[in-house]
Amino acid sequence: MIQVNVKLFASFRIGRFDREIREYPQATTVADVVKELGIPEGEIGILLLNSVHVDLKRQLVDKDVLAIFPLVGGG
Amino acid sequence: MDKILRINMGASGGPSQAVEKAGEYTALGGRATTSMIVAKEVPPDCHPLGAENKLVIAPGMLSGTAAAMSGRISVGCKSPLTGGIKESNAGGQAAQVMARLGYAAIILEGKPATDDLYKIHIDKDKVTISVDNSLKLMDNYPLVEKLREEYGDKVAYMTIGSAGERKMAAASIACSDPELRPSRHCGRGGVGAVMGAKQVKAIIFDDNGCKNRQPKDPEKYKAANRAYVEGIRKHAVSGEGLPAYGTNILTNVLNEAGGYPTNNFKTGFFEGGTKISGEAQAELEIKRGGLATHGCHRGCVIQCSGIYNDKDGKFLTKQPEYETVWSHGGHCGIDDLDTIAMLDFLDDNIGVDTIEMGVAVGVAMDGGVIEFGDCEGAIRLVRDEVGKGTPLGRILGGGAELTGKAFAVERVPVVKGQALPAYDPRTVQGIGVTYATSTMGADHTAGYAVATNILKVGGDVDPLKPEGQVDLSRNLQIATTAIDATGMCLFIAFPILDQPETFDALLDLLGSFYGIEMTGDDVVALGKKVLTLEREFNKKAGFGAEDDRLPRFFKTEPLAPHNLTFAVKDEELDELYNWS
Structure with a gap:
């Protein structure tokens, strides 16, 4: 198993959590995490893995920090 | 908007006023109008606080109409902060009310010979310029409270606080919101100091008896506005994120991306x-x-x-x-x-x-x-x-x-004397190009590459690499300059970058209002024209290629957590204005 620090933001927090250390099997992808959390892929705006943009196919490793945002903007 | 109000604050015997035909500015607005007038009428080497500088106020092309989101007002002058041309825009009620009064621009010029402080009241019949020294050194909230006793609540106020009167280079001009709070500011570049130098404390716009500006093709206009609003509401950024969390939704985004x-x-x-x-x-x-x-103004759907x-x-x-x-927060460790x-x-x-x-x-x-x-x-x-x-x-x-x-x-994080906003150019390299090259000094709104670099709206360009950033910033700066002319809030960029039909709806709004065919190429041409004028002004004011640079520490001090420096080369920055 690997431990991943999952952070959720904006509307994705509603009914879920702000941040949690979660355990996943080896070779888990970002898409697996998103699916497990029940987040529709189409609503995802930004995926940051250890502060770098990634796509859903990226495989996670132990101690990764994954931030998941809906499409947001401002300025 | 077929007339221009010119007020000479320095006329002998007290301020004089004249109304002129808007002429070439009739079908323009916002930044296009302010920058064209400043470029034409203000000596680029003048002192920004002197009599030769002018403060130009212009609502957008669609302000004062039924178009959603059309409440931005532009203020232009030579900037006391940068020494270059300045356009600073804000929301609030002023743009809609001024546009309904029919003014394409108000030009404040000259400088009073005495130390009297003035207020200017504008309604559909007349313009009244009066001395009111009881307002001296009042700040915006008590000032508007006091003015409301005289002018009431069915008006829009543009005011300066004590900083503007003291001609501080960071001074802003406040525009009142629908509840008459002086909370929406033409903030950047010290435009408030120029209003202070003209000794104008407040402008009061009263559109009692005026109607919305009417489109040439009402049916098409109505349909375009409907499609436009629909497009804004259905996009996740303008329809959900911004209403629920405001622009501060970005704190976590930029922090997580290591660019805060x-x-x-x-x-x-x-x-x-x-x-x-x-x-x-x-x-x-x-x-x-x-x-x-x-919403900061009536008609805002975001x-x-x-x-x-x-x-x-x-x-x-x-x-x-x-x-x-x-x-005031992270930058100061607060x-x-x-x-x-x-x-x-x-x-x-x-x-x-x-x-x-x-x-x-x-x-x-x-x-x-x-x-x-x-x-x-x-x-x-x-x-x-x-x-x-x-x-x-x-x-x-x-x-x-x-x-x-x-x-x-x-x-010292400044370009052309203006402070950098909230995105580190070492992590968001595209916005670094905009900071360096904008005619305005460091200004994120001049070409918001953050959208494409970080938010993945309107495309995807890797924020950590220099490749593609100059082209990105150039295109955004051209488009933004045009949007700044329309009176539209810049946040419409999120839906129009992602949804071609919403961009078309904006073109149809402009086209049907003025009775012309408006294409994407026309928008680009307008953006280029205004940017070129602004850049020419800055050249004559003494700016060269060496001013289109970030402070050197961005090139020499790597930023954690990515440990990168700003890597767009000087020669590449110099290509920004090379367009065909």
Whole structure:
């Protein structure tokens, strides 16, 4: 198993959590995490893995920090 | 909008007024109008606070019509902060009301020979310019309260606080919101100091008896507006994120991306970021009986603002924007929302740009004036020094560059004398190109590459690499210049970048209003024309390629957590204005 620090933001927090250390099997992808959390892929705006943009196919490793945002903007 | 009001504040015997035909400016607006008039009429080498500078105020092409989101007002002049051309725009009610009064522009020129302070009241029948020295050194909130006793609530106010009267280079012009709070500011570049130099304390727009401006093709216009609103509402950013969390939703985004400039640009991640995030702010606003969703002008369908109450549930300030939360927050090592909200109120009240003010305070912290993270100290500097015009306050109110010089700080984040906003160019390389090359000095709104680099709206360009950033920034700067002419809020860029049908709806709005065919190429041509004029003005004012650069520390000091420097080469920056 690997431990991943999952952070959720904006509307994705509603009914879920702000941040949690979660355990996943080896070779888990970002898409697996998103699916497990029940987040529709189409609503995802930004995926940051250890502060770098990634796509859903990226495989996670132990101690990764994954931030998941809906499409947001401002300025 | 077929007329221009020209007021010569320096006329012998007191200010004179003349109404001219709008001529070539009839079908223009906003930044296009202000920059064209400034480029044509203001000597580029004049002193910004002298009689030769002019303050030009212009509503957008679609302001005062039924078009949604059309409430931006532009103010132009030679900037006392940058020494170059300036266009600073704001929301609030002024654009709609001024446009319904039929003015394409108001030009304030000259300078009074006496030290009298003036107010200007404009209604459909006449323009009244009167001396009112009882307003001297009043700040914006009490000032508008006092003016309301005389002019009432069915008007729009544009005012300066004490900072504008003191001609501080960070001084702003406040525009009142629908509830008559002076909370929407033409903030950047010291436009408030130029109004102060003209000795105009307040402009009161009264559109009683005026109607909305009418389109040439009402049916097409109505249909276009419907499609436009639909497009704005269905996009996740303008339809959900901005209404619910405001612009401060970006604190967590930039912090997680490692691009949140912290403690005067020393690192890209702020430990206290979550405490001052948009999520935390919206929750607190609702808990205290404020609002997390509020529009700055009637006709806004995004409603990105809010109402921030203090812990006793009393109005403290409008919802501080992301840029403000950053400049007074992470940039200064401050992670307390109440402190930031108080500073936002003080800035609005005194009448200073929240970005310039916050950055100046952070630079002062770096110079040892107070410690990073000192909440009380930051409030004291703004309230008791800037707000009272002490020598220290005048240094801070002169902006980040002046503050850096005064306190011998090496790390001074400015371009062309204007403070950098809330995105570190080492992590968001595209916005670094905009900061370096914009005619306005460092200005994120001039070409918001953050959208494409970080938010993945309107495309995807890797924020950490220099490749593609100049092309990206160029295209965005051209498009933004055109949007700044329309009177549209820049946040329409999110849906129009992603949804071609919403962009078409905007073109149809413009086309059907003026009875012309408007294409994407026309928009690009307008953007290029205005940018070219602005750049020519800056060249004549003494700017060269060496001014289109970021401060050197961005090239030499790597920023954690990515440990990168700004890698776009100088030669590439020089290509920005090479368009065919």
